[in-house]
Amino acid sequence: MAASTTVAPTTTPPQGPSSRPRRRGWAFHAVMVPFTLLWIAPMAFVLTIAFRSFDDIARRGLGALPTSFSLDGFTTALQDGAIGRALANSALVTLVGVVVTLFLASLAAFALSRYRIPFRRTILLGMLAGNLLPPQILLIPVAKITESLGIYDSLFALIVVQVGFGLGFYTFVLYGFMRGIPNEVLEAARVDGAGPTRIYARIIMPLCRPALAALAALATTWIFNDLIWAVTVLRTEDKFPITAALLNLQGGFVSNWNVVASGAVLAALPTAIVFFAFQKHFVSGLLVGANK
Amino acid sequence: MSSTATVSGQATTGPPHRRRPAAAVRRVPRIVWLFLLIPLAVELAWVFWPAINSFSLSFTRWSGVGAAENVGLDNYRNLLDDPIFRTAAKNTVIWTIGFGGLSVLIGLALAVALNRPRRGVGIYRSAIYLPMVFSLVVTGLFWRVLYQPDGAVNSTLEAIGLDGVSRQWLADPDTALYAVLVAAVWRQVGYIMVLYLAGLKGVDPSLEEAAAVDGATAWQRFRHVVFPQLRGVNTVVFAVTVIDSLRTFDIVWAMTRGGPYDSSQLLSTYMFQQGFTLVNLGYGSAIAVVIFLLAIGFIITYLVRATRED
Numbered sequence: 001m002a003a004s005t006t007v008a009p010t011t012t013p014p015q016g017p018s019s020r021p022r023r024r025g026w027a028f029h030a031v032m033v034p035f036t037l038l039w040i041a042p043m044a045f046v047l048t049i050a051f052r053s054f055d056d057i058a059r060r061g062l063g064a065l066p067t068s069f070s071l072d073g074f075t076t077a078l079q080d081g082a083i084g085r086a087l088a089n090s091a092l093v094t095l096v097g098v099v100v101t102l103f104l105a106s107l108a109a110f111a112l113s114r115y116r117i118p119f120r121r122t123i124l125l126g127m128l129a130g131n132l133l134p135p136q137i138l139l140i141p142v143a144k145i146t147e148s149l150g151i152y153d154s155l156f157a158l159i160v161v162q163v164g165f166g167l168g169f170y171t172f173v174l175y176g177f178m179r180g181i182p183n184e185v186l187e188a189a190r191v192d193g194a195g196p197t198r199i200y201a202r203i204i205m206p207l208c209r210p211a212l213a214a215l216a217a218l219a220t221t222w223i224f225n226d227l228i229w230a231v232t233v234l235r236t237e238d239k240f241p242i243t244a245a246l247l248n249l250q251g252g253f254v255s256n257w258n259v260v261a262s263g264a265v266l267a268a269l270p271t272a273i274v275f276f277a278f279q280k281h282f283v284s285g286l287l288v289g290a291n292k
Numbered sequence: 293m294s295s296t297a298t299v300s301g302q303a304t305t306g307p308p309h310r311r312r313p314a315a316a317v318r319r320v321p322r323i324v325w326l327f328l329l330i331p332l333a334v335e336l337a338w339v340f341w342p343a344i345n346s347f348s349l350s351f352t353r354w355s356g357v358g359a360a361e362n363v364g365l366d367n368y369r370n371l372l373d374d375p376i377f378r379t380a381a382k383n384t385v386i387w388t389i390g391f392g393g394l395s396v397l398i399g400l401a402l403a404v405a406l407n408r409p410r411r412g413v414g415i416y417r418s419a420i421y422l423p424m425v426f427s428l429v430v431t432g433l434f435w436r437v438l439y440q441p442d443g444a445v446n447s448t449l450e451a452i453g454l455d456g457v458s459r460q461w462l463a464d465p466d467t468a469l470y471a472v473l474v475a476a477v478w479r480q481v482g483y484i485m486v487l488y489l490a491g492l493k494g495v496d497p498s499l500e501e502a503a504a505v506d507g508a509t510a511w512q513r514f515r516h517v518v519f520p521q522l523r524g525v526n527t528v529v530f531a532v533t534v535i536d537s538l539r540t541f542d543i544v545w546a547m548t549r550g551g552p553y554d555s556s557q558l559l560s561t562y563m564f565q566q567g568f569t570l571v572n573l574g575y576g577s578a579i580a581v582v583i584f585l586l587a588i589g590f591i592i593t594y595l596v597r598a599t600r601e602d
Binding site: 025028029031032036039040041042043045046049061062063064104105107108110111112115116117121123125127128129130131132133134135136137138139140141142143144145160161163164165167168171172195196197200221224225226227228231232242243246247250257260261263264267268271272274275279282283286287 | 320321323324325327328330331332334335337338339340341342343345346349356405406410412415416418419420421422423425426427428429430433434435436437438440442443444446447448478483486487490535538539541542545546559560563564567568573576577579580581583584587591594595598599
């Protein structure tokens with residue numbers, strides 16, 4: 001995205017005098033700068049609240065300009081609000097969930113895309129349809145199933161549910177990607193006597209790296225940000241991921257806005273970091289599903 | 293196996309090539325079946341089986357212990373007379389139109405504005421994407437802080453002389469739903485913009501230039517040259533937005549829990565309340581089935597679109 005300026009002069013047949021585009025450039029920034037500032041203002045506001053002291057907020061109000069600097073909000077959120085533990089829970093669920101989902105999805109996509117499985121198109125679309133279902137239609141039975149399996153209220157249940165629900169979408173995307181790999185590459189390996197497992201591990205997976213990276217960035221934010229599955233299969237606060245823990249924090253620290261704001265900032269940081277580190281993957285991940 | 297050898301005889305000149313490639317592909321090795329069946333079994337067990345169960349549960353009355361009592365269509369009949377269900381249904385329609393309409397309008401406008409490479413475009417884009425990486429819970433909490441009586445929204449309104457407008461946004465039944473909606477749109481716009489930016493890449497620039505040479509205004513060029521070429525993206529955006537709207541739960545749950553006085557209740561939050569807070573599993577399932585029936589048309593639209601380009 002930073003390199004965009006180098007691509008510029010392809011269009012613009014020089015017909016009008018050059019002053020017109022330049023004037024329009026001014027207008028463009030005159031609109032976009034205030035708009036962008038307005039767009040990020042909510043984040044900036046919450047950030048300042050997070051760093052203000054409770055007394056300052058209580059005395060002068062939330063809307064006042066900050067006159068204090070304090071980390072109390074963060075320490076309270078981490079200690080009494082158990083945000084630290086919740087972040088660890090989220091990290092665990094996200095990491096295992098993303099790896100297992102992508103692994104299983106890549107296996108299914110490999111089978112469907114490279115072998116003549118009967119009704120493969122129907123299977124693929126069926127799997128995708130499962131991912132598009134409104135989760136509400138699954139919640140009550142899923143809670144009941146986890147109870148009858150004895151895994152209700154465990155992080156394991158949350159991971160299993162996340163994997164099951166995400167699979168269809170990732171399979172679909174990876175299927176599209178694997179279809180694009182030329183057959184010659186695989187034929188060469190086959191002639192050399194490589195079996196399906198080797199072809200999958202040594203040829204297909206390395207070639208799918210860009211798609212996997214995009215999906216991993218996307219899946220990370222999806223699983224990390226989920227609330228509804230967490231409140232469906234978990235009851236004990238110790239096991240809550242960050243989203244559910246934040247709601248508890250909000251209930252437990254009513255009107256301690258510096259604590260609530262700090263918790264929200266702590267919850268926002270990991271995904272914001274993933275976003276900035278992998279912005280390209282993230283954006284292509286969003287597209288990969290929609291463009292197909 | 294050996295039978296494949298008889299079929300061969302394609303222009304293989306060299307040493308004994310016993311297998312013809314196509315035949316080798318046609319015979320699906322056992323391990324490959326396993327590759328497919330394991331993920332498929334997981335999805336069947338955790339998605340399709342529960343979904344079917346919701347349907348059968350919706351014809352019962354059940355509090356989770358003991359046996360479910362079969363009540364036929366009673367739950368659905370009760371839904372029709374339930375004022376909260378009607379509010380939730382109406383709110384879901386408002387939500388779908390408001391959430392979809394606003395995020396598409398703003399997202400498309402921004403995509404058009406930020407489509408051409410120019411100085412600063414990267415920064416603007418990043419700033420607008422950023423909210424979409426936050427969870428809906430985080431977004432909800434951010435805006436809860438903003439909407440407090442002495443928060444940024446009211447102090448801004450007072451600063452520009454609109455004291456009369458300021459109010460307790462989330463505690464007022466007239467505004468709660470819309471206040472949540474604004475927060476949700478703020479987060480969604482970046483995503484819609486990404487989709488349209490990709491769509492605009494596929495728009496042929498020479499057509500627009502030709503129209504410009506012919507004296508078409510910027511609006512005419514957009515309306516008659518660019519927009520028709522975005523039809524594919526529009527379908528996707530439409531389906532995605534409606535599916536997302538019907539799912540919406542987290543942000544409402546984080547900001548109002550459907551209150552005050554059920555004024556911001558959506559079908560999804562009401563379903564959760566019935567199913568998990570009040571443990572009316574049958575009734576909750578019936579609401580879930582209604583959500584499913586509303587979504588299925590758009591799911592099919594998305595699937596049709598997904599297959600066509602393959």
